[in-house]
Amino acid sequence: MKAVLCKSYGPPENLTFEEIDDPKPNASEVLIDVYAAGLNFPDTLQIEGKYQFQPPFPFTPGSEVGGIVAEVGASVTNVKPGDRVLAMAGVGGMAERVVAPEAGVERIPDSMDMKTASGFGMIYGTSYHALKQRADIQPGETLLVLGASGGVGLAAIEIGKAFGARVIAAASTDEKLQVAKNAGADDLINYSDDVLKEKVKDLTNQNGADVIYDPVGGDMFDQSIRCINWKGRLLVVGFASGRIPSLPANLALLKGCQIVGVFWGAFRGREPEVHAQNTRDLFDLYSQGKLKPLVKDCFPLAQYADALNIFIQRKAVGKVVLEVRKE
Ligand SMILES: NC(=O)c1ccc[n+]([C@@H]2O[C@H](COP(=O)([O-])OP(=O)(O)OC[C@H]3O[C@@H](n4cnc5c(N)ncnc54)[C@H](OP(=O)(O)O)[C@@H]3O)[C@@H](O)[C@H]2O)c1
Known part of the structure; x- marks a missing residue:
């Protein structure tokens, strides 16, 4: 072959x-x-x-x-x-x-x-596990998705909407943001033009996002921890920007927030029944037309x-x- x-x-x-x-x-x-x-x-x-x-x-x-x-x-x-x-x-x-x-x-x-x-499998599996088991996202909460037009990012938008969240998509170009909008994002932030943390606060009555989905890391993570709501969950998904960020621990204290790791590959091995249920849920959402993979x-x-x-x-x-x- x-x-x-x-x-x-x-x-x-x-x-x-x-x-x-x-x-x-x-x-x-x-x-x-x-x-x-x-x-x-x-x-x-x-x-x-x-x-x-x-x-x-x-x-x-x-x-x-x-x-x-x-x-x-x-x-x-x-x-x-x-x-x-x-x-x-x-x-x-x-x-x-x-x-x-x-x-x-x-x-x-x-x-x-x-x-x-x-x-x-990977992008929807990762984003579903992140939002369901790791963030326990609730209807009406605000979800900020970074790298929103990429593989895991687009999946996170669709799944966030399926869970009843309001989704703010953030990406580096207007073309990428249009793709995020087509996937169902409610609000858009171009983080090449705008200061991410200020824009997120403007869009959330100064409260910040309840759940932040971060596959980018680096500078975007540094800004995210500064625009997360009280009891927020910052999902550490990946470091596509190339820099693994460090966290001043006082920020987690001040925000009363959680920094939550997401490792889909390990989750599948450690919790196969939960993973199998996630897959059934995802196929149901797909068959109902709620997921439209691009x-x-x-x-x-x-x-x-x-x-x-x-x-x-x-x-x-x-x-x-x-x-x-x-x-
Ligand atoms: N934790 C897990 O279990 C898990 C599972 C799957 C993937 N991941 C990780 O998630 C990340 C994203 O994976 P993906 O498959 O969605 O990738 P992708 O389709 O390439 O998306 C990555 C996004 O990151 C942004 N980005 C920022 N700086 C970048 C740079 N220097 N180079 C490339 N992209 C950059 C880009 O959006 P903008 O241009 O809009 O910034 C891009 O859309 C990767 O780090 C991957 O390893 C983690």
């Missing part, structure tokens, strides 16, 4: 595209014919050796796919050959075939196409470098996917 390979750390141009042997599933794994591979910001970190999980060389990047089950291991019971699935493979997704652990494979609704499936950029598998560079150039809007086979 054809696969993208990472043999040493570096930029996307450092990867190779080669013919390799098909992977073989063990007893608890599922072999999948990949139709589309969903890319995520962490893929760019992993190929540069900057991610918390680094597979041994050579490895095929790509954590999630949409595809059809080709073969199952002896102990697998939740899917069978021919099922249309999304799969969290962890690694190996940028290839014609991938093996995934049974626990990471879910049958998808009939109405969901493969490109959508390939980019659904796949903005789609490339053939061989153009993996162009696709990964979209994240590095800060141009990702919604999902970036690689089409591996035609449906």
Whole structure:
């Protein structure tokens, strides 16, 4: 099969595209014919050796796919050959075939196409877990979403609206904010033009946001802790800006707020039943038309470098996917 390979750390141009042997599933794994591979910001970190999980060389990047089950291991019971699935493979997704652990494979609704499936699991799973289990967001609360047009950000807007929150979207360009508005955001802040913390206070009667969803970190985190409401929850999701911020602890004291870590990958492993319920809830919301995943950029598998560079150039809007086979 054809696969993208990472043999040493570096930029996307450092990867190779080669013919390799098909992977073989063990007893608890599922072999999948990949139709589309969903890319995520962490893929760019992993190929540069900057991610918390680094597979041994050579490895095929790509954590999630949409595809059809080709073969199952002896102990697998939740899917069978021919099922249309999304799969969290962890690694190996940028290839014609991938093996995934049974626990990471879910049958998808009939109405969901493969490109959508390939980019659904991580962003919606992360944002749902963040807003439901970590923030316990309530109807009528104000949710501020940073990096609002990116993968996890757009998902957070839609899920926040589904939970009955008022959503303020913040992003770096007016074009990105228009995408956030289309996803349902009530108010918009361009944080290239405006001082984020002042704008948030203006929009919230000087109270600040009840829940802040932060996949950006750096300067935006520094401002967020200064515009959070009393008993607010600041969700630490990621550091796309490249800087992991530090917190003067007196600010948490003064605001009576919580700084709440979100680690979806660990949550799935530690709380599989809660994760399974979240997935059912998300498929229900999708089937009801309350989630409208945006796949903005789609490339053939061989153009993996162009696709990964979209994240590095800060141009990702919604999902970036690689089409591996035609449906
Ligand atoms: N905690 C978890 O479990 C979990 C799960 C999935 C992802 N994540 C993390 O969440 C973050 C976002 O992931 P994603 O897939 O949504 O990525 P994405 O689609 O690229 O979105 C990231 C957003 O961050 C903003 N940004 C600010 N500075 C940036 C920079 N220097 N380069 C690139 N983007 C920058 C961009 O919006 P503006 O231009 O509008 O600022 C962009 O839309 C990543 O750090 C990822 O590792 C965490």
